[in-house]
Amino acid sequence: MANAQMPLDEVLMIIALGAYVVGALALLVYFFSRSEWLRHLAIPLAIAGCAAQFGQLIARYEITHIWPLLNLYGSLSLFAAVAVLIFIIFAFRYDLWFAGGFVLGLSALFLAYAITWNEGSMPAVPSLQSYWAKIHVPLVVSSYAAFMVSFVISVMFLVKYYFERSLAKQGPHAPVTMRMDTPNIAAAAAAGNAGAQWLNTIPSLAQLDVLIYRIVAVGLPLLTLGIITGAMWAHESWGHYWQWDPKETAALFSWIVYAIYMHLHTRNAWRGVRSAWVSLIGFLSIMFCYFGVNLWISGLHSYKV
Amino acid sequence: MQAVRELYDDFIRTFGNVLFAVLLFIVWGLLTLVGVIIAQGKDPATYFDSYAAPLARLILRLDFNNIYHTPYYVGIIGLILLSLTVCTFKRVIPARLPPLRAVAIDKIPLHASFDVVGDPESIRDRMEAFFRARGWNVRKRELGGVEWTFADKHNWARRGVLVAHAGFVIIAAGTTIYWAKGFSGDEAIVTGQTVSVPHTQTSIRLDGFSYKIKPIVTKSGMVYQPIDYVSRVTATGSDGVARTATIRVNHPLDVDGVLYYQSSYGFAMRFRVTHDGVRVPALMNRDYLTGDEIDLPGTQRSIVVAQFVPTVDRLSGQPSADPRINDPAVFLQIFDSGQAAGAGLIPMKAAIDAGGGWRVTPERYLLVSGIQYTHDPGVSLVGIGAFVLLAGLMISFYLLPARLFVRVDPGPEGSRIGLAAMTVKGYDIFERQFNDLAAALGTKLIGDSRG
Numbered sequence A: 001m002a003n004a005q006m007p008l009d010e011v012l013m014i015i016a017l018g019a020y021v022v023g024a025l026a027l028l029v030y031f032f033s034r035s036e037w038l039r040h041l042a043i044p045l046a047i048a049g050c051a052a053q054f055g056q057l058i059a060r061y062e063i064t065h066i067w068p069l070l071n072l073y074g075s076l077s078l079f080a081a082v083a084v085l086i087f088i089i090f091a092f093r094y095d096l097w098f099a100g101g102f103v104l105g106l107s108a109l110f111l112a113y114a115i116t117w118n119e120g121s122m123p124a125v126p127s128l129q130s131y132w133a134k135i136h137v138p139l140v141v142s143s144y145a146a147f148m149v150s151f152v153i154s155v156m157f158l159v160k161y162y163f164e165r166s167l168a169k170q171g172p173h174a175p176v177t178m179r180m181d182t183p184n185i186a187a188a189a190a191a192g193n194a195g196a197q198w199l200n201t202i203p204s205l206a207q208l209d210v211l212i213y214r215i216v217a218v219g220l221p222l223l224t225l226g227i228i229t230g231a232m233w234a235h236e237s238w239g240h241y242w243q244w245d246p247k248e249t250a251a252l253f254s255w256i257v258y259a260i261y262m263h264l265h266t267r268n269a270w271r272g273v274r275s276a277w278v279s280l281i282g283f284l285s286i287m288f289c290y291f292g293v294n295l296w297i298s299g300l301h302s303y304k305v
Numbered sequence B: 001m002q003a004v005r006e007l008y009d010d011f012i013r014t015f016g017n018v019l020f021a022v023l024l025f026i027v028w029g030l031l032t033l034v035g036v037i038i039a040q041g042k043d044p045a046t047y048f049d050s051y052a053a054p055l056a057r058l059i060l061r062l063d064f065n066n067i068y069h070t071p072y073y074v075g076i077i078g079l080i081l082l083s084l085t086v087c088t089f090k091r092v093i094p095a096r097l098p099p100l101r102a103v104a105i106d107k108i109p110l111h112a113s114f115d116v117v118g119d120p121e122s123i124r125d126r127m128e129a130f131f132r133a134r135g136w137n138v139r140k141r142e143l144g145g146v147e148w149t150f151a152d153k154h155n156w157a158r159r160g161v162l163v164a165h166a167g168f169v170i171i172a173a174g175t176t177i178y179w180a181k182g183f184s185g186d187e188a189i190v191t192g193q194t195v196s197v198p199h200t201q202t203s204i205r206l207d208g209f210s211y212k213i214k215p216i217v218t219k220s221g222m223v224y225q226p227i228d229y230v231s232r233v234t235a236t237g238s239d240g241v242a243r244t245a246t247i248r249v250n251h252p253l254d255v256d257g258v259l260y261y262q263s264s265y266g267f268a269m270r271f272r273v274t275h276d277g278v279r280v281p282a283l284m285n286r287d288y289l290t291g292d293e294i295d296l297p298g299t300q301r302s303i304v305v306a307q308f309v310p311t312v313d314r315l316s317g318q319p320s321a322d323p324r325i326n327d328p329a330v331f332l333q334i335f336d337s338g339q340a341a342g343a344g345l346i347p348m349k350a351a352i353d354a355g356g357g358w359r360v361t362p363e364r365y366l367l368v369s370g371i372q373y374t375h376d377p378g379v380s381l382v383g384i385g386a387f388v389l390l391a392g393l394m395i396s397f398y399l400l401p402a403r404l405f406v407r408v409d410p411g412p413e414g415s416r417i418g419l420a421a422m423t424v425k426g427y428d429i430f431e432r433q434f435n436d437l438a439a440a441l442g443t444k445l446i447g448d449s450r451g
C-alpha cells in the first residue's frame, strides 16, 4: 500500500507547481487590473511554492541519500526555486510584483519540464562524487535563475520602449524628449488606450533599466563564481581546470555576453534599450548553455567517463 | 614624426574606447561560440560526416576544429588585454578617480537648490555635520573664488573596476605560464605494464585496475551506472623511490609536482595464434588494444581487434549493454588485402578461422587504465586572478560611489544652496536616494534655521 502512494518529494513538487500556476495567474490579472487582493493572494502562494520546492529537494535527499541536483530533474527544480526566491527578494525590496506573473509562469513551465525528467533515484558517477558538486551546481543554477528574472524585466523594458516608439511614429502625440521618457504612453493612457494604461503602471524605463542592472549584478558574480568552482572541480577530476569542453565554453560565452552588458551599461548613450537587448541575448545564451549543450552537444559534461 | 604621433593617437583613441572593447568582446564571444557548436579536436573525417563537404573543408581550412588554440583566438584575447590596459589608464582612472572640480550645478540631471535662513559660513558647517552624520566623507575646496563642499560615499570602491581588470590580467598571466612551462598528456597502461611519462623522470606501473558498476532500474529502463574507478599503481619519481598509491576519480596522485588522474579505462587482449596447429609466439606475447591489428605473416591478411564485449547476451548471442564482465567476447574483423573478409564475435577460448591454416583464439583479457597527467605551474596564479576578478566585480556592482557637489551662495533669505550628484553608474540609479537626501537636507536646514 505504501508503495502505491506518491513519495513526499513528488507531492511537494506538485504543490509547488500548483502554487506557481495559481500565483502566476493571480499576478497576471493583477498586472492588468491592479486589484490589490490579487497581489495579496499571490505573494503567499509564491512563498509557499518556493518553500515547497526547497522542502522537496531536502525530502529527496533524505529519502535517497543522493545529492539531488546532479540531473536535469534536480537542477531544473532548483533553477525554478531560486528564480522565485530572487524574485521574491527583489519584489519586496523594489516592488517588483508587476513582473510576478511572468516570473512565476516561467518558473512553473520549467518546473513542469523538470518533472518530465524525473528518472527516480540514481547514484552519482565517479566524477560527480565530489564536494564540488554541492558548491558548483547551486552557484551556476542560481546565476541562471537571476538571469531569468532580469530577462523578464528586459522584455518588459523592450515592450514599453517599442510601444512608446510606435505611438510616437503614429503622431500627433508628444515628441520623445528624453530617451527614457514615455510621454506618448502617458498621453495614450489618459486617452483610454488599454495597452498604454497597463504599461503606464509599470515603472519608468529608467527604473526598469536600473532593475535589470541590479539583477544582472547578482547573476554575473554568481556565474563567475560558478565558473571558478567548476574549474576547481575540473582540476581535481579531469586534470585540468579548463578543457574547452562545450559546457564550459558555452558558460564562458554567456559570461562574455553579460560582460558586454556591464560595459555598455557604463555608457550613458548605450544604457537602456541597447543594454536591454544584450541582457535578453544573454539569457538566450544561458538557455543554450543549459539545455542546448546538455541535449544536443555531448562533451565531458554529459558525464561519460 | 607627425605621422607616428597621429598613428599613436589613433591607436590610443581606438583601444581606449569602451565600445571598441565591446566589439572585441563580441568577436571573442562569437569565436567561442563556434567552438561550442563545432566539435573540437576530432579527426578530419568526422567533419565530412557531419557537414556538407564545402563546409567541412572551410572548417578545416580555418582551423575551426581546434579554434581555441588558433592564432586568432589567442590574438583576440591579446587585443582585449591591450585594450584593457590602454582603457584603464586613459578612461577608467580619469573617469573613476576624477579630481575635485567645480561644476555647473543646474546642468547636472540630479540637482536641487533651496533657500535657507542663515549666513553661508554657518550653513556650510551645518551641512557638513549633516553629511558626516549620514556616512559621507566631506572635503572642502576653494575653486575659482567659490567655496565648494564635496561629499563622497564609497570613494574607495571607485577602484573596483581596476581590481576586476587586474584579475583578468592575472588570469591571462597564469594561463601564459602554463603555455610556456606546463605540459599534459595521457597514457593507457595495461595491467602489469610500466610506462615512463614523457617530460618527467617518473615511471608508473599499473598493479591493478578495478571498476564498479551498478545496474539501476529507472523509470525509462535499466541503466548501468559507474560508481568507482580505481588504479593501483607503483610510481617512481625523480628520487628513485618506488611508492605504491591509488588513483581514483577526483583523487589524483602528485609525483614531483605532476598530477596523475584517472581518466578512462579499457581492455587489452592476449590471443593464442596458430598456423597449421603450430603456435606463433611472436604474435602471442603481445597485448592488443582496441583498434590494433594482428598481421598474419606471409599473407595479405590481418585481424583487427574491433571491440571488447564484457558481456554477451546468452539468448541473442549479441553484445549486451551490461559493461560488467560476465561472459566476455571480442569482436574481430578479418581483412584480406585491405578488403573486409569476415567478422565475428568470438567468446574467450573459442577460435576464429582466419583461412590458410591460421586460427586465432582470444585467451585472456587485461584491464587498461587511462591516466592523464598535467603539470601546470600557472594554476595558483589563475586561481588568485579568478578571486581578484570576482572581488572586483562585487565591489563594482554592489557599491555605488557617488559624489555630491555643493555650493552655498548668499541668497534672498540668507543663503542659497545648490546641490548636485554624480555617480559612476549614471543618474537614474541614484535618483530616489538623491531626492530623499535633498529633502532631508532641506528639512534639516530649514528646521535648524527656524529653531
Ligand code: HEM
Pocket: A259, A262, A263, A265, A266, B015, B016, B017, B018, B020, B021, B080, B081, B083, B084, B085, B087, B088, B091, B092, B095, B096, B161, B164, B165, B168, B389, B392, B393, B396, B397, B424, B425
Ligand atoms: C574580461 C575582461 C574585463 C572585465 C572582467 C571587466 C570588468 C569590468 C567591470 C566589472 C566594470 C564595472 C562595471 C560597473 O560598475 O557597472 C568595468 C568597467 C569598465 N571597463 Fe572593464 N572589464 C574587462 C575588460 C575591459 C576592457 C578590455 C576594457 C577596455 C576598453 C574595459 C574598460 C572598462 C571601462 C572604461 C569601464 C568603465 C569605467 C567607468 O567609466 O567608470 N574593460 N569593467
